Amino acid sequence: MNIHLKTAFNNIRRSPFQALAAVFVLFVTFFVVSVLVIFIYSSHQILKHYETRPQVIIFIKDNATISEVDALRSKLGGDLRLKKVNYVTKEQALEIYKKATKDNPMLSELVSPSVFPASLEFSVVDLSYAEPVISELKSESIVDEVGYTASLGGEETLTDVVARLRQIAYYIRLTGGIVVGFFLGTSLVLMVVIISMKMSVRKNEMEILDLIGATAGFIRAPVFLESLLYSVTGVLSGWFVSFLIFLYLTPSLTKYFQDIPILPSSTLALLGFFGILLLVELTVGLLLSLTGSVMAVARTRKRK
Incomplete structure (x- = not known):
């Protein structure tokens, strides 16, 4: 060699x-x-x-009971098409709003937790699952509205x-x-x-x-x-x-x-x-x- x-x-x-x-x-x-x-x-x-970031928000109706919300939350948690299911209460929604408007504290003083709807947030394993999942959720009795995260715009935008x-x-x-x-x-x-x-x-x-x-x-x-x-x-x-x-x-x-x-x-x-x-x-x-x-x-x- x-x-x-x-x-x-x-x-x-x-x-x-x-x-x-x-x-x-x-x-x-x-x-x-x-x-x-x-x-x-x-x-x-x-x-x-x-494709995988938290992107879908379900806004819950005000008259929904805790047991109904828990049942929907369990259903979403067991769906293999979804991940990172997170429940946001009215109080947590207010805290999120306060952080977003911390530069103008007057805005946060004028609102109360009752103004904000409770919501469930989750992401899909693949974006192709988003449309059928949203269609299914819109038929739920306690769901008021389903949308995408605001930072990305609406469904068509994402x-x-x-x-x-x-x-x-x-x-x-x-x-x-x-x-x-x-x-x-x-x-x-x-x-x-x-x-x-x-x-x-x-x-x-x-x-x-x-x-x-x-x-x-x-x-x-x-x-x-x-x-x-x-x-x-x-x-x-x-x-x-x-x-x-x-x-x-x-x-x-x-x-x-x-x-x-x-x-x-x-x-x-x-x-x-x-x-x-x-x-x-x-x-x-x-x-x-x-x-x-x-x-x-x-x-x-x-x-x-």
Whole structure:
């Protein structure tokens, strides 16, 4: 292995510009891959946030009894389509109103708990369950009104927001797949061309090794190691630059998006996320280098 590795380094030193070109293209490829993976992950987190946040409010009629409210609450709690069922009393509703109007205390002094209706709030596991659940709840005798959280507007507004987010997430994944495929294909072609050129330059040397009885594996091992060095260097450099950029941007992004966890908030979780990304990219880089080497060897053998 040592002699093969030494031969691979010698081959790189003989044509540094070709090696630099291969590493640069691989660097750009895996930098773009890292950025696109993060964008896809972030768009999924944004979509998941709006699909699963507490979003439906049931306003209870004033003449509803405690037993009726408890029965409806139990019914909602046992529905597998729903989660985070929360009961808000009239007094709690007043406290929420006071917090919302704390800058103008005169407004809160003019109202009493009786003004506010009691309510049940919950979120759906998937937004597709929202419409049938709301239709069912509207038929309940103690339900006065059913609506979405005010911050997102009405039913149509929320549906439109999530539909647009789904469409954006789909196009990000589609565009990302096309771009990644293009860069990986470009890297593979460049690697095949560069390795083929180097094997052509070393043609006499390889023929001499063949004549003195060297095995095919012994002759080709430096070629595989050289392409592997290109891939590992390109993957590590592209991943590392993207990691530094997002490590710097994460606090600002987290502050801007607030409750939406577009990236892991803790340093340990962020390191774990990028660690998994590095392992995946190294695996892809290994497959890319092996494929490029095999194709270059096959291409060179056809020329003989």
